[in-house]
Amino acid sequence: MTIASSSPPSRLPLGGAEGAPPKTIAQRAGAGENQGDGRLAAVFLAPALLGFVVFLLWPTLRGIYLSFTRFNLLTPAEWVGLDNYVRMVNDPIFWDSLTVTVEYVLINIGVQTVAALAIAVLLQRLTQSALLRGIVLTPYLMSNVVAGLVWLWILDTQLGIGNEILAAVGVDRIPFLADETWAIPTIALINVWRHVGYTALLLFAGLQAIPNDMYEAARVDGASEWRMFWRITMPLLRPVLAVVLIMTVIGSFQVFDTVAVTTAGGPANATNVLQYYIYGSAFGRFQFGYASAMSVALLVVLSAITILQYRLTRAGRTDLG
Amino acid sequence: MRIRTLVAATGALALSLVSGCAQGGAAGSSPNTVTYWLWDANQLPAYQACAKGFERENPGLKVRITQLGWSDYWTKLTAGFIAGTQPDVFTDHIQNFGQFADLKVLEPLDDLGIKDSDYQPGLAANWIGQDGHRYGAPKDWDTVALFYNSKMAKDAGLTAERLNSLSWNPEDGGTFEKAVAHLTVDAKGRRGDEPGFDRNNVKVYGLATNGGGFGDGQTQWSNFAASAGWNYLDKPRWGTKYQYDSKTFQSVVDWYFGLARKGYMPPLSDYNIQSNQANTQVAAGKAAIALDGAWMISTYAGFKGLDIKSALTPVGPIGKRATMMNGLADSITKASKNKAGARKWVSYLASDKCQTVVGRYGVVFPATPAGTRAAVAAYEKKGIDVSSFTEPVADKKHARTFSYPIASYSADMTALMTPAMEDIYGNGKPVSSLDRTNEQINLILSQ
Numbered sequence: 001m002t003i004a005s006s007s008p009p010s011r012l013p014l015g016g017a018e019g020a021p022p023k024t025i026a027q028r029a030g031a032g033e034n035q036g037d038g039r040l041a042a043v044f045l046a047p048a049l050l051g052f053v054v055f056l057l058w059p060t061l062r063g064i065y066l067s068f069t070r071f072n073l074l075t076p077a078e079w080v081g082l083d084n085y086v087r088m089v090n091d092p093i094f095w096d097s098l099t100v101t102v103e104y105v106l107i108n109i110g111v112q113t114v115a116a117l118a119i120a121v122l123l124q125r126l127t128q129s130a131l132l133r134g135i136v137l138t139p140y141l142m143s144n145v146v147a148g149l150v151w152l153w154i155l156d157t158q159l160g161i162g163n164e165i166l167a168a169v170g171v172d173r174i175p176f177l178a179d180e181t182w183a184i185p186t187i188a189l190i191n192v193w194r195h196v197g198y199t200a201l202l203l204f205a206g207l208q209a210i211p212n213d214m215y216e217a218a219r220v221d222g223a224s225e226w227r228m229f230w231r232i233t234m235p236l237l238r239p240v241l242a243v244v245l246i247m248t249v250i251g252s253f254q255v256f257d258t259v260a261v262t263t264a265g266g267p268a269n270a271t272n273v274l275q276y277y278i279y280g281s282a283f284g285r286f287q288f289g290y291a292s293a294m295s296v297a298l299l300v301v302l303s304a305i306t307i308l309q310y311r312l313t314r315a316g317r318t319d320l321g
Numbered sequence: 322m323r324i325r326t327l328v329a330a331t332g333a334l335a336l337s338l339v340s341g342c343a344q345g346g347a348a349g350s351s352p353n354t355v356t357y358w359l360w361d362a363n364q365l366p367a368y369q370a371c372a373k374g375f376e377r378e379n380p381g382l383k384v385r386i387t388q389l390g391w392s393d394y395w396t397k398l399t400a401g402f403i404a405g406t407q408p409d410v411f412t413d414h415i416q417n418f419g420q421f422a423d424l425k426v427l428e429p430l431d432d433l434g435i436k437d438s439d440y441q442p443g444l445a446a447n448w449i450g451q452d453g454h455r456y457g458a459p460k461d462w463d464t465v466a467l468f469y470n471s472k473m474a475k476d477a478g479l480t481a482e483r484l485n486s487l488s489w490n491p492e493d494g495g496t497f498e499k500a501v502a503h504l505t506v507d508a509k510g511r512r513g514d515e516p517g518f519d520r521n522n523v524k525v526y527g528l529a530t531n532g533g534g535f536g537d538g539q540t541q542w543s544n545f546a547a548s549a550g551w552n553y554l555d556k557p558r559w560g561t562k563y564q565y566d567s568k569t570f571q572s573v574v575d576w577y578f579g580l581a582r583k584g585y586m587p588p589l590s591d592y593n594i595q596s597n598q599a600n601t602q603v604a605a606g607k608a609a610i611a612l613d614g615a616w617m618i619s620t621y622a623g624f625k626g627l628d629i630k631s632a633l634t635p636v637g638p639i640g641k642r643a644t645m646m647n648g649l650a651d652s653i654t655k656a657s658k659n660k661a662g663a664r665k666w667v668s669y670l671a672s673d674k675c676q677t678v679v680g681r682y683g684v685v686f687p688a689t690p691a692g693t694r695a696a697v698a699a700y701e702k703k704g705i706d707v708s709s710f711t712e713p714v715a716d717k718k719h720a721r722t723f724s725y726p727i728a729s730y731s732a733d734m735t736a737l738m739t740p741a742m743e744d745i746y747g748n749g750k751p752v753s754s755l756d757r758t759n760e761q762i763n764l765i766l767s768q
Contacts, residue, residue, distance in 0.1 A: 053406050058378070072424060073402075073403045074424045074425070074426060075424070128576065130605065147345045149595070152593065152595055152596050153596050156593060156596045156597050157588065157591045157593075157597070157605075158591045158597055158602065158605070158607055159597055159601065159605055160596070161598065174586075175591070177590065177591065177593065178590035178591070178593060179590050179745075179747075180747070180748065190544060261595065262595070263520030264594060265740075266739070266740070266743055266749055267589055267590070267743045267747045267748075268740045268741075268743035268744040268747055269740040269743075272740075280736060283399055283737065284732050285419065285736060286424065286732070319426050
């Protein structure tokens with residue numbers, strides 16, 4: 001049994017859907033019972049809230065505080081004011097890191113989004129096979145570190161099977177992970193390989209929410225698949241695509257594990273992405289204050305990009321219905 | 322009421338989870354147990370045997386050994402210091418000693434009665450901190466030598482005797498460079514010193530690469546630099562100025578990475594710390610000689626179908642050959658929960674009794690002379706000649722041994738030197754760029 005695209009679309013909570021939404025428990029309950037519900041809600045919320053405070057809010061606030069200190073984790077933090085930020089602005093390695101990270105994100109997200117969209121549309125329009133949908137997801141089931149190591153071995157300049165094949169067909173060997181120019185695109189594509197299926201599946205879920213009768217109506221009007229993609233699929237998928245983009249961009253900026261196992265930031269800092277530099281400063285050089293300052297900078301950059309993306313893509317609104 | 326109970330129960334559960342995590346790592350620390358960490362899996366059986374002897378002598382005390390891979394080891398140890406889940410005793414490396422001493426996470430071991438004369442020269446003294454206290458008990462040592470593929474050497478007409486008497490200089494590379502060039506073969510079978518040699522199409526490199534060498538060059542350029550009279554720092558221990566700006570050093574580095582430009586050593590892009598180190602290149606038949614450490618003896622001996630032998634490092638401009646002699650030590654953590662037991666265990670580890678047992682396994686050279694002798698005999702029994710590693714230690718007239726740089730902020734030094742050396746090796750940056758890197762490192766050191 002497959003989830004056929006012709007079956008009634010299961011709607012995602014995009015808001016503004018046709019028909020009245022079912023009433024919530026709170027709406028059905030009388031005013032007198034509201035207080036009891038509040039307590040119950042508090043109980044249900046408590047675990048999540050505890051998690052939020054312990055694992056997110058407190059570490060964030062403490063991280064911001066630490067960014068104003070000199071701290072090696074083992075002796076008490078010492079307040080140094082803006083020193084870490086001054087150092088950051090004057091640190092060429094930090095700016096280099098940021099540039100490398102942006103380069104990675106552009107390649108990673110650019111290729112991944114286009115590929116995922118193509119796969120999602122193909123899954124939606126051409127096939128109804130659950131097996132194929134499963135296969136698309138398989139690279140995502142592998143751990144990042146394992147994927148990184150396997151690709152490292154495949155792409156090794158001297159011994160990797162990938163380069164052996166290149167050499168066998170008479171092409172020069174390519175130092176995929178060992179050359180300044182190649183390393184970042186290679187890492188970006190390794191991660192595209194791993195994440196594209198997952199991203200495609202998210203977009204596919206978004207596509208399922210587009211009513212099939214729109215396509216039928218368009219077909220009756222004689223629209224081609226290409227035209228339907230641009231006139232129906234893309235506009236109606238926009239809110240989902242926007243959310244997926246925001247999520248993947250944030251994830252992409254935080255690239256770490258693939259770099260750690262394949263290049264360790266090298267050669268000559270060519271893949272020293274921001275998270276790797278932060279990690280090295282903190283856990284290698286015990287400069288937790290400076291590492292915190294760079295983390296705060298990353299937080300600011302990510303927040304700005306997210307707000308900008310949200311605005312530009314009107315992620316909160318849908319054209320459906 | 323019920324809700325309040327529920328909230329309380331949830332809170333209690335969460336708290337117990339959090340505190341449970343914190344205690345997890347330290348579980349088992351008791352007055353009767355000493356926890357001990359090491360990273361070399363090859364050495365685990367040897368130290369387990371040693372622990373058995375210790376437990377027999379100290380009824381009621383138990384040693385629990387944990388082995389972790391090199392990189393996980395330091396990450397976990399750091400996390401352990403922070404979370405209070407560190408072992409009582411751990412195998413310590415000079416590279417991290419300065420940092421740990423600065424962070425004050427080590428227990429002084431002055432009262433253990435460690436004497437310099439009980440160990441191979443220099444090993445005990447290296448573990449005295451800047452404050453004059455001892456923080457490590459000598460455990461073992463290693464040196465660096467040439468591992469070579471004997472068939473390739475024979476094909477090139479190079480005898481063992483010849484390979485053991487090579488000399489080197491930064492101008493023309495001496496007989497060492499000649500040998501390396503002769504061992505290099507291009508895709509058309511032409512040797513590196515023959516006309517028409519194609520350096521861009523090399524089948525077998527004369528010398529394997531171990532990368533840029535970070536700031537220490539232990540198995541890369543350090544033996545050359547030291548045999549040209551250069552030192553890492555202005556003082557043998559706890560120096561305050563690195564000397565990467567020295568013209569001697571820079572000429573050595575220029576010559577060494579120049580081997581790659583000439584096609585005698587693989588380019589940096591062929592190297593990977595995970596997938597393709599020098600020993601892999603030798604095992605794959607892509608390189609004839611590798612500069613590597615004594616800790617790799619068993620690895621090279623184990624390459625199937627290859628007869629790998631070892632030779633001394635070449636004699637340099639000072640008229641001596643040189644090799645880093647690096648020693649590990651056992652240290653006690655300051656926050657150890659069983660310091661009394663830990664002291665007993667470290668004393669035992671540093672004793673002839675334990676080191677001879679370890680030596681007999683033939684996996685490492687223990688720090689005491691008796692332990693070293695036991696190891697040499699054990700290697701001999703396996704048919705491995707280790708004289709290229711022991712001779713520089715025994716024959717100070719013809720060989721110079723030097724230690725890994727001992728200074729504060731060594732992690733910062735490594736973080737700055739790694740990309741700097743890779744830039745020279747991989748991107749052809751001039752060696753004079755090290756002047757600026759050296760300046761930056763010394764600025765950190767002067768804090």
